[in-house]
Structure formats: C-alpha cells, structure tokens
Amino acid sequence: MDDEGLQAFIDEANQLLQQMEHILLDAENAQGNMDLLNALFRTMHTIKGSAGLFALDDIVKFTHEVENVLDLLRKGSIELDEALVSVMLRCRDYVQTMVDAISNAKIIPSIEDRTALLTELQCYQVAKTVLIATSAPIVKEAQIEFVTCESSSLSWLIFLGFGPDLLRHGLDPASFLRFLTRQGRIEKVLPLIDTQLNAADFDPEHNYLQFALRFEGNTTVAALHDVFEFVREDSLVLISPLAEAHEFLQQQTGQIQPEVWEKINAAWVELGLAPLAIEKPAPVDEAPSRPALETTAQQGAVKKLKPRKPVKTTFLRVEAEKLDSLINLVGELVISGAAGNLLASQNGAMALQEWSLSMSNLIEQIRAGVLSMRMAQIGEVFQRFPRVVRCGQRIG
Template sequence: MDDEGLQAFIDEANELLQQMEHILLDAENAQGNTELLNALFRTMHTIKGSAGLFALDGIVKFTHEVENVLDLLRNGSIQLDEALVSVMLRCRDYVQSMVDAMSNEKIIPSDDDRATLLADLQLYQVKKTPATPMTQVPELEAALVLQVKTNTSWLIYLGFSPDLLRHGLDLASFFRFLARQGRIERVLPLIDTLLNVSDFDPEQNYLQFAVRFEGDSTTAALHDVFEFVREDSLILITPLAEARDFLQQQTEQISREIWEKINAAWVELGLAPLESEKIAAVVSPVVAHLALETSTLVGGAKKVKTEKAGEATFLRVEAEKLDSLINLVGELVISGAAGNLLASQNGAMALQEWSLSMSNLIEQIRAGVLSMRMAQVGEVFQRFPRVVRDVAKELGKDIHLEVTGAETELDKSMIEKLSDPLMHIVRNAMDHGIESKEARIKAGKPIHGTVYLNAYHESGSVMIEVSDDGAGLRRDKILAKAVERGLVSADAQLSEQEIYSLIFEPGFSTAEQITNLSGRGVGMDVVKKSIDALRGHVMVDSDVGIGTVLRIRLPLTLAIIDGFLVRSSNATYVVPLESVIECIELPDELKMDGSLDHLNLRGELLPLLRLSNFLDLESSGQEVSRANVVVLRANERKVGLVVDALLGEFQTVIKPLGTLFQHLKAIGGSTILGNGQVALILDVSELVQHVTLRDAELFSFNHELATRSVVHSHLAI
C-alpha cells in the first residue's frame, strides 16, 4: 500500500471527522439547514469512498451504515434530536479509532462498541417513514438512484481532469474500486489527446477511458467510485439499455467533439450505432462555443494549468525539515551578530553599512521563517465544544461554550503542548466554577452557564483567557485551606494574586468531595508546570458571584526571541525584551548601601534584586562608575534588576541547557554572542517570584517579632 497516499487519507479523514463533530455539536442550527445536513452526509460519504480506494473494508462497511442513517436525515425521514446527535458522535469516535489504528498498532477498536453502534443505527433505519412514491421524488434524485438491483450492463465514460496526477490520485485505484462493484468487461483507453500533445508534461494526465461494466449495482453506487474527481472531470454512467437516450440528453451539456468521441467509444463497447447522417442533427449547434472550454476540461492542457496554478496555495512540509531550517536561521543570527561586532571594531564605514544591510536581511528571513511555524490556536480550541458538551452532561449542568480569537497565531510546537493545560482549566471551570441549575436560579442568573475561550496578541505575547460566569473564587476559603495544609502561616498577609496563586500548589484542592473530574488536587499544578515549560505566566482574577478569569501569557515562539543584554561583574546575561519596561540609573544612596532593597520609582515602591548578589558572582575587581536598574514585569508585578552595565538589544537564539542544569530555576536557557561567548538567559518569572517571597517573609509578622526580640536582647546586654 502506498504509505504516502495512506497518510493523505488519514489526514483527510481527521479533518472530515473534525468537521462532522462541529456540525453535530451545533445541531440546533443544523436541524433546519439543508446545506449543513448535506455537509454532514458528505463527511461519511467521502471517508467511505477514500477508504474503498485503499481496500479498507472495515471502515467502508461501518461508514456505509452511518451514511444510510445520515441519508435518511438529510431526506427528512428522521430528525436530528439529542439522541441521534449522541449516537452520531459515538460513531464519529469509532471511525476516528479505526483511522488512528492505521498509524498506531496499539489502538484496537472495540468489537463490542461496533456491534452496539450498528444496532443503534439499525433502529433508526427501521423507524424511518414510508418511502415517498417515485412520482414525488425530485427529478435529479430519480435520475441517479436506481434502487432495483439487477445484473446490468453499464457503459461508463471517464474524462479525467488533466490535474488528476498533480492531486496525488492514482488512475488504477479507481478501477480497483470499480471492480469491487462487479466485473469490468473491457476498458478502452482514449489516447487522442496524448497523440496530439507537443510539449509533454509528466505530471499531467492525458488519458480518458470508456468502460463496459457488468454488475448488480446502482447509478449512485457507481458514481460514488469517482466521488473525488467528479467536480473537475467529466464522468458519464448509464445502463447499456438506456445508453442511446442518455447520450442524446448530453448534447446540451458537452461539445460536439467530445460527444462524437464518447459515441464512437461506446459503439465499440456494444452501443447500437447511430446513422452518421443523423449525428449532425442530434448535436445542438447552440453549444458549439463550449467546445474549447470542454476540451480543455478533458484534455486541453494550457488553460487549466494556468487557472489551477493559483489554487495551490498550501505545501505540505515535514516538521523536521522546518525545525532544521529554523536551527540554521538561528545560526545565521549568531553569525550576523559576529559580523556586526567585527564591523564595529574595524571602524570602516563601508563594512558597517554592509553589516547593517545584512542585519536587516537576516531580520526579514528570521521573521519569515518563524511565521512558517505559526498556526492558529483554533487548532486547540476546536476540541473543546465536544469536551464541554460531554462534561456538562456528566455534571448535569447546562453549559455553553463561546470561542473568540481562534485565528490568533502561535508557534505550532506550543499549540500542541497547550491542549492538556487548557483541558484541566476548562474542566475545572465547569466543575468548580459553574454552579448547578438550582444555584444559578437562586442567584438570579441564567439557567445555563457559559465558559469563554479567548486569544489575542498583546505586547509581543499571546494572551489566552479561560473565563466563566460562575460563583468565582473565595479567597477566605483558599487561604484557610492553605493554612490548614501548612502552605502559609496563619498570620501571613498575602495579596489577592498571592492567594489565587495557591491553587497551583501540588495537591491543593478546596473541593468538598472527590469526583471523576476533580477533588484530588491534581490538575492545576500540572497547568502551572506546563505553562512554565513554555516560558509563560498564569494569572487569575475572580469576583465572588460573578466569575473567574484565568489568563495565560505566552511568548510567540520558543526558538528565537528579542533579548536585552546586561552585564553584572564579568558575566553577560540576556533578559527577554518583552519583560523590560524601562531602564534607570541606580541612585547614589542605594549604590552606597547595598542592604537597601527598595526604590521609590515615581511614588511606587519598587523591590530591587541585585543580580551579582543573587547569583553569588565574584567581583570584577573594577569599580563600577554607574549602576543601572532594569525594571522588569511578570505576572503584573514589577522588580528592579540591578546590573553593572546595559549592552542593548540582541536577537537571542535560545539554546536549551542540559539535564545537569534543570534545577536552576532562575535560568531559562543560554545563547551564543557574536564574540563566541555563552550568555545565560534569565527567567524573569522566577526572579519576580523570588523577590515576592523574599518581601513576604521580610514584612511578615513573625519576622517583625524576631527582629524585636533581637533588639531587646541587645538592649538587655
């Protein structure tokens, strides 16, 4: 089996199954929408057709049964109620498991599930309304659906599109699938287009075919064989006994040239010949102007090639190749920094201009390559309508989901890692946040709760918000539980954000009872660790009785960032530029007294962190004429980082540290400077957390009592 073609089928099936889930979850709108119901039918119909091309009998047979019920649905014989939505979602999951099993042998679809689902589907087929008399069936449907199955001779014309091969389709696969419907008596290749070609293109299809087929089938079933090419190709199928009348009906649809070619081929396959002098009278001269257009459809190359060229807007690229390209761009950034350094040291004006031009080009290449890694967060968001529906039914609550900002772009590798933490957050919002129906009515709220998913760009970062209109977080309850578990002292004076941050502690839970969803204290600590691993921050806001908002701030990419270089002692460090608010000079009184850890910044008390003391760096031995403060912000808190020198902005290629240094929380990675030296990247969130805990301990009540006892002891002496 063609691995490349099979992977294309798996990708297409995953997309169709996702589309099916979206339509089913929006059943209220789909109920009276013929277009959506037809789209729902086509998802199973297309998967069945594709599976048939690869002889995947298990998928073909099961999807055929699902397709039968969906056909009754779109014809109005049954209604799309809650019960049918549940059955179809389970069928969708079972088809997904069969598709997943093709790429992962450990996934084995359950035979019991299959049997149960087939029984449920059979019930809907039994409950269908009596068939409509043939006189009331629409003409188009009556023309395609021949329900009486007899061993019939068929004539088929396959005018395949010139772009068939470019779309990755195999001509032979259609004949293999057709042979499963009956017996192919004869295949007549029509090679007139190939004989007349002057500039042969190996990627273009030049062949059309006439086929005589014997089988116990229907017109609709035979058309299904060619489902994927019907839009761009000319496919004609008719029983041999009706072929002459059928062909005459096509005179207003196809050109005379194509009509004559089909007539000649079918006559050779058994069609009763038409007198040559009558042919001109049969073919309508009104459609003569269609000859050029139709011949282009089935063989003329240049026009189609020009029109189709603009449609190929996407190109599938292996992730490993893209990662390799980004690594090379990272090395290019480092080499560019080295070139800038040499140019500035040399002093030659021409060299500096060249260096500036190269820097601009590298910046454009960097931005372009990183944009190739960007994907919409909607890839993650689209999973949650089903999650919300299933969890709401399990909890017995009426909960809606509203999604905005799904088009916001983020690094693809980060999107894949967002699924689990967002899953924990959404489930927690539904279980802990949204009240029961009775409680909401008592509180004067709408009976249905709402969970909101939102994403947007802010200051070079991506913000993802998960909010609800539930009961909100009770600070007193969280604090009491933290004191009970010994996480904080009973007299601790914590800010609102510090109290909310306690919910991310391992094992922390305020749930009164353990359920299938929560109560064991596992989940929110996983969220914090996952977001930290992505160099992100989590913030919580809540109002009792109104709801809770959890915000996740993430960098746009994990590969290359804009950094700010600083020097402390003899070492150089990088701070993510998005965390830098401003830079100021350290006042002389704070420079002289290293024990002072706070600065009055325009009426705001700014805690200071002296980088050399924090990292225990050896003194450079040189007196620093001017110390500087880099004002940083993380989690809505500010900290002043005291350093010896400011070295300016720097495009930073992040190099991960080895496992030996994983315990260094304040270091987020490393990078290589233009002079070849290694500079460590500071983790701003860890620095801010360290200062917050330091100040909380410094100004705590117990610390004040200890200080007073020391003073009294000295006075006694």
C-alpha cells in the same frame, strides 16, 4: 501498499474527523445551515472514497452506513437532535479508532461497539422507510412485484474521460476501475487512446488514456458517480443504463464537443448499444475548462458542475526535523548578523551601518516567520473542551 499515500490518507482522515466533531458540537447552528450539513456529509463521504482506494474495506463499509444517515439528514428527512448528535459523535470516535489502528497494531476496534453503532444507524434508516411506507398511497400487488424486479442486476455503459492532469495529481486510473468492481462486475473495457499523438510531443506526466466500459451491477447512477468523486471536476464522466443509453446520448447534444460525442457513441455501440440514427450534435463553444457531467438516478438529467473554486488558503506539510534545522540555521544567522553590526559600528562608516541595520531587520523578520511556523494553533489545545462540557451537561 504505498506508505506515503497511506500516511496522507491518515492525515486527511484526522482533519475530516476533527471537522466533523466541530460541526456536531455546534449542532444548533448546523441544524438550519445547509453548508454545514453538506460539509458534515462530505467528511464521511471523502473518508469512504479514500479508504476504498487503499482497500480498507472495514472503514468503507462502516462509513457507508454513517453516510446514509447523514444523507437523510441533509435532505431534511431526519433532524439533527441531541440523540443523533450523540450517535454521530460515537461513530466519529469509532472511525478515528479504525484510522489509528492502521498505523498502530496495538489498537483493535471493538466488534461490540461496531455492531451496536450499526444497529442504531439502521434504526434511523428503517424509521425513515416506515415513514415513507405509511404516508404513501396503497398500491396494487402487481406494482409491488414490478418494483421488486427492478432490483435485479442492470447493464450500464460508462465513459471515463479522465483529465490531462490526472497523473500529475498522483491518481491512478486503474485504482478507479478496481474500486468500481465493488459495485458489480466489469464486462468489457475499451481503452480510448489518441491515435494522432506525436511521439516527439509525448509527456509522461500527461494523461492520454480514456475508457469506455460495459458494467453489470445492482446499483444506481448516483452510487456509480461516487466512485469517481475525486476526478469529477477535471474529467468527463458519463454513466447510463444500457436500456436508456440512446435517450441519454441525445441529451448530450450541445453539451459536449461533436468529436467527443462521436467517440462515445462509437465506443458504446461496440459495447452493445444498438446503432441508431441520432442527429449529429451541433458545434458548441469551446469552454475554458472541460466540464464534468453527471445524471440523476431516475431521470438521467445532465448538469454542468460548477468550476473548481480557487483555494483561498493552502497548507504544506513539512517534517518537524526540517523546521528545527531551519530554526537552528536562522539562529546562527542572527549571531552572524550581530557580529556584523558590531564591526559596522567599530568601522564608523555610515553606509556600512545603514546596510547592517537593514540586514538586521530582514534577519529578524525571517526569524519571526520561522518561529511562527513551528507554533501550534491554540485552538487545538482547547478543541476537546466542548465535548467534555457536553458530556457533563448530559450527565448533570
């Protein structure tokens, strides 16, 4: 297993769990704030997806159950009351324990805690199911049998148009296929390579590979799209049940380029889609960036995802030893600058003194900047206090 990649997962999970705790402790504001509720859902969703890439099955299964309850929460099916906040905080702590156990063999997550939490999470989901059943009109027995038949394994057709920067982002196309097998079974894979590629123009960091798949599994379109959560913004991902593939392809006309549409149609025909005379899509205007498409579970509706928002603040992780070494070098530079100031004053040359003063100011700015990088945010010191206060209020 890639140690650097696993450490990156641990760091990301710790940040997401910290964010989850802040939202839960500020539950009164989160109750009516869809952005916060969606962010709360994404914390578990992202941890689940990243854990799947490293085959951390225990984390994937547990976070999936937490994610289901959070999905009900953001849809308004349940409320973020005090009891649910307590359950979510305990789930957050258990996920933290599982993440810590990856790098520390002495930490062993409690099976009893896991069982108790899963039972409470299932109670929320069962309560929602019972509520729907009691509020729905009575249906005939034949209709119930029809719904049961729908739960059998389905055939799916998938097109994975991975973006050109996939490899530069450190992502492996094969890892998504391995993760997809958790939803069912891949029957056939067609690699789609640009046959007009010139060897002289080949870039080893550029992704040229796309896939068409036939997949068997008892799942949903939404669940399958979740597998490709990390590449949806830069890729073209199309998923349709085999029985609805013709209608689905017709919906793509005008949405994607004709040559791409023809490639998908030909690949899906080879995977089992019956040939059908479908009107060739009209040319569409070239977009600045390739949009990712997805469908809903019931209607297969297609929508363009919003372009990736520019990142306002970015962070770069640097080893503490490197920062300490830089601070030491800046300290030596300060000493040398002071010696230069002394020589300039003894020499008496006005131009040399002005240069020395300017150099001293620059050195001081560098010193202040380097020292600020080594400082820790004061919020991290007090971030656990709200949790302690909340526990005290509940006990009192």
